[in-house]
Amino acid sequence: MPLLEATAQLPRLRRTPRLRKRIIFAEGHDLRVLRAVQGIVEGQSAVPIVVGFEKDVCNRIAEADIGLRVGHDLEVVEPHDEFEFFDQWLAFSSARQMKWSVPDLPLFIRDSRNTASAARLVVGSRADCLICGTSGEFPWHFVQLKEMLASLQRQTAGTLHMLFANERLLCLSDIIVDEVANPAQLAEVAVAAAQHVSAIGERPRIALCLDRCGKDSLSQGDRLRKAAQLVKAAAAELDVDAPVALVDAMSAVDGSGRAKRTDVPYNVLIFSRAGIAATVRDVLRSNSDWSEVGPFLLGTANRAHIVTPEISFKTLIDMASFAGRNLDGSSSSVGSTGRNTHNLGERW
DSSP states (O other): OOHHHHSTTOGGGGOOOSSOEEEEESOTTOHHHHHHHHHHHHHTOEEEEEESOHHHHHHHHHHTTOOOOBTTTBEEEOSOSTTHHHHHHHHHHHHHHTTOOOSOHHHHHHHSOHHHHHHHHHHTTSOSEEEEOSSSOHHHHHHHHHHHOHHHHHSOOEEEEEEEETTEEEEEEEEOOSSOOOHHHHHHHHHHHHHHHHHTTOOOEEEEEOOTTSTTHHHHHHHHHHHHHHHHHHOTTOEEEEEEOHHHHHHHHHTOSOSSOTTSOOOEEEESSTTHHHHHHHHHHHHSOOEEEEEEEETSTTSEEEOOTTOOHHHHHHHHHHTTOOGGGSSSOTTOSSSOTTSOSOOO
16 A cells, blocks of 8 residues: 555645646666556556666566556657767766766666656656656766756755654755855755645745754854745745754654744754755654655756655655646645745845
């Protein structure tokens, strides 16, 4: 049974849209992807497409005895096109730049262009959203998406982990930047995270959290306060506090009463450095019964997401039911105040 059927407190995340979205999975050879496609076909929640070599996909379906028919239940797109040389060059140069130790470089170059191929289908409107990352490393998938998707070239990227437990929602989000995140970038990611939360019918309550280990700890409070001002300017209806210590933000989540507004617990925590959200997620899940849907990739208008290699096929089904939705058409008007949320004020 898919994860969010068990956590029935948020059925809207799995609500089937009137017009089924076309979801493309980059790793079509992955058995979890094929099992997820089977669940999607049975639930009629989306139209599935996979990238891969049709012979390999058919063999995996037959070996696992999955009731799927290529060309009827799902479409297979083989990564052969006029962009092959560019993708191979990108794979090689990125591997060298990231100093990866690739034992079989020709095999890596041949098999590493599925994400780029899927992204081109999204750009060309052949698919509404792509999901990648069931294998490989996050930086490599991100390099390809940033190269292909215009939104990632002009908007600040971030990750969003949606956690559920005991009728509670908690979203953890951070920013993917090499340097110190500025207030405009923080605000941009905060608004994007709020749009995702609003899309499932929850009211976002945002805490911009202090990073005690950051190199800029002295100036961080001022930047977070400026970011909160930009969030309010972009979406006046949002509840946002800054700066908030992580212990206080988590105290509000746990109901222990040390946060600023204990009557309204935070459900969106924003961190200014990449990796913190995933670390907090790991701690929570190791000590309690939090379940996750995600991670979602912010900055793509819900059109591309990079999951983790340990993701289950049930969570892939849940992500596919949400991916590709128009976030501006949600029940809340977060971010739809007439301003461009990808350009929140001047760069500080």
